[in-house]
Amino acid sequence: MRAVEITSFGPPDVLKLGQRPDPVAGPGEVLIDVAAAGVNRPDLIQRLGKYPPPPGASDIPGLEVAGTVSALGEGVTGFAVGDEVCALVAGGGYAELAAVPYEQVLPMPRA
Numbered sequence: 651m652r653a654v655e656i657t658s659f660g661p662p663d664v665l666k667l668g669q670r671p672d673p674v675a676g677p678g679e680v681l682i683d684v685a686a687a688g689v690n691r692p693d694l695i696q697r698l699g700k701y702p703p704p705p706g707a708s709d710i711p712g713l714e715v716a717g718t719v720s721a722l723g724e725g726v727t728g729f730a731v732g733d734e735v736c737a738l739v740a741g742g743g744y745a746e747l748a749a750v751p752y753e754q755v756l757p758m759p760r761a
Contacts, residue, residue, distance in 0.1 A: 659699030712743020
């Protein structure tokens, strides 16, 4: 999959499009086909090297995603493939796919 990578710490031009293996939905996770990712202050500070990802989190930036459920891990209920969702994630939002603990996933609000 394509993902935005921080190649070094600094201004926005340190962000480059790279290739990463597709994540899979592990137990208790929802795999989201990302349609949009938010840009927030922690993302900007991480790009500067002053806000490291939490232990075990992806080094791909991005803490907010919205998209469509493409797979469900073992034990996940309340969601179905094709559902439109949004989520807060510990990292990995600036990518085509994001595997997210189901507790962090919400149905997409309707207008």
